[in-house]
Amino acid sequence: MADLAHTAAAMVAPGKGILAADESIATMSARLEKAGVAPTEENRRAYREMLITTPDLASGVSGVILCDETFRQAVSDGRTFPEAMAQRGLLPGIKVDTGAKPLAGAPGETVTEGLDGLRGRLAEYAALGARFAKWRAVISIGDGRPTRRKVRADAHALARYAMLCQEAGIVPIVEPEVLMEGTHGIARCAAVTSDVLQEVFAELDGAELDGIVLKPNMVVPGRDSGETATPDEVAQATVSTLRAVVEEKVAGIAFLSGGQSAAQATANLAAMQRLEAPWPLTFSFGRGLVDPALAAWRGDPERVADGQQALAHRVACNTAALTGTYTDALEREHAA
Numbered sequence: 073m074a075d076l077a078h079t080a081a082a083m084v085a086p087g088k089g090i091l092a093a094d095e096s097i098a099t100m101s102a103r104l105e106k107a108g109v110a111p112t113e114e115n116r117r118a119y120r121e122m123l124i125t126t127p128d129l130a131s132g133v134s135g136v137i138l139c140d141e142t143f144r145q146a147v148s149d150g151r152t153f154p155e156a157m158a159q160r161g162l163l164p165g166i167k168v169d170t171g172a173k174p175l176a177g178a179p180g181e182t183v184t185e186g187l188d189g190l191r192g193r194l195a196e197y198a199a200l201g202a203r204f205a206k207w208r209a210v211i212s213i214g215d216g217r218p219t220r221r222k223v224r225a226d227a228h229a230l231a232r233y234a235m236l237c238q239e240a241g242i243v244p245i246v247e248p249e250v251l252m253e254g255t256h257g258i259a260r261c262a263a264v265t266s267d268v269l270q271e272v273f274a275e276l277d278g279a280e281l282d283g284i285v286l287k288p289n290m291v292v293p294g295r296d297s298g299e300t301a302t303p304d305e306v307a308q309a310t311v312s313t314l315r316a317v318v319e320e321k322v323a324g325i326a327f328l329s330g331g332q333s334a335a336q337a338t339a340n341l342a343a344m345q346r347l348e349a350p351w352p353l354t355f356s357f358g359r360g361l362v363d364p365a366l367a368a369w370r371g372d373p374e375r376v377a378d379g380q381q382a383l384a385h386r387v388a389c390n391t392a393a394l395t396g397t398y399t400d401a402l403e404r405e406h407a408a
Contacts, residue, residue, distance in 0.1 A: 076283030077323065079203050080243045083134045083163060083285050084324025087391050089355035090245075090285075092328070093123055093362060094137040094167035094206060109371030117145045122369055123362060124157055126380040132391040135163030137206050137245070137356075143197070154201030165245070166197045168233070169207040175225055181217060183225040184209045187232055194240035204243040206287070207233040211248060213256045213264050213294065223271050231275035238280055245326070245356065247287035248272055252331045254294035258301050262291045262313045269317045281321035287356050288314070289330045290340055303336075307343035315349065324352040329360030334386055335403050342393035354394060361386045 083090060095103065100119070101111030109115050120142045123129075136157055143166050147156045154164035168190060172182035184207065194205065209226035211218050230246050237244035250265045265288065276284070291309040293299035301309070314325060329337040337360040344353045355361075364386055369379030385405065392398040 075241065076238055076243050076280055079163065080283050080285055080323035083204060083243065084326060084352040084354050085134055086352070087394050088132055088134040089357070089387075089390055089394070090165070090326050091123065091129075091133045091136045091361055091387075092206075092356055092358035093120055093142070094139045094165075095358070096139060096171065097141055100139075103366060104371070107366050107370055113141070115371055117142065118371070118373075119366065119369065120145075120153065121147045122376050122379050123365065123383060124153065124160065124162065126383050126387075128384070129387065130161035132387040133162060135165050135204060137165040137167055137204075139167050143200065143202070152200070158201060163203040164201050165204040165206060166202045167206045167208075168193060168197070168237075172210055175222055178219050178221045178225075181212075181219060181222040182210065183222070184229055187229060187236075190233065190236050191240070194236055194242055198240050198242055202242055204245060204285070205233075205237050206245040206247060208247040208249060208287075211250045211264065211268055213250065213254045213260060218264065218268070223268055227268070227271035227275045230272055231279065234276060234279050234284060238283055243283055243285060243323075245285045245287050246272065246276075247328065248289075249287075249328055249330060250289045252289075252292060252295045255296045255298075256294040257297050257299045258291060258293045258305070258309055261289075261293065262309050265289060265291055266313050266317050269314070273317065273319055281319050282323050284322055285324050285326050285356075286318060286322050287326050287328055290327055290332070290337070292330070292332065292340075295331070303339040303343035306340040307347055310340075311344055311347045311349055311353070318351070320350040322351055324354060325349075326354050326356035329355075329357040332360065334360045334363065335389075338386075338389050338393050338398065338403070341390060342396075342398040345394060345396055355390050357386075357390070361390070
């Protein structure tokens, strides 16, 4: 288990975060189409290659999460993605859940699936070079939601996944995401986030917590609530919620951006660094890092450097957030 703890610590090393580039084929294809790029297997591959070959990416990114399709593909010089990443100082990660499906007995709610055959898949991913994995549970807030059945089902699945990862020598990223969608306020988000995390850690009893990275949502008002929160308010609500329920032995907290704008997620992350916490507080952003890169690249081989520059700028903003040097001027630098 010492190797798991070592890898988990490297994932949340000072000044570094994790890049989530693990969109499913359907999601990635939709994003490519929206950017005016044909949603082909080759374009999905080229997009991920553009990301992982960004010069000096490893200075601010510890690892990259990929989906199964990309994990088995190769970069232009023939190396597999895990090989190319490892040689660039990036830890290869793999998304292993199969998505949210309707939860029996809980109309309108879902549970994340993918446990069937997971032990064998993890052994294969480890052989292919995976150092860590990710499993995402999505929890929505609404009238009577989430139900106790929903919370328990996802917490149980997350814990089973985490135990299987550690058995295979792979660090699990445990991702229970309370969604921004809804009319709830920040206090309701805090209460649901607390409830979900309590259930998750009860189910994780027996896991090696220093070999786990938690990937939670930030505590923010619902998108349609009409309520606003400053970065300091988000930071206070988020860190106080986590301190009350998350075990101190956990290797680190790597927040998801959760549909926030790139700048908003970064500003909230920066505010958290001014608060006391027993674990590293870093980022594991997807859209909060890669949306500008996709918009700049647009599938054009002549614009690879533009996409990489956009990604490098977002990484620089977030590493600055971690080190206390983030400013509005830095945020505006790329646009200028």
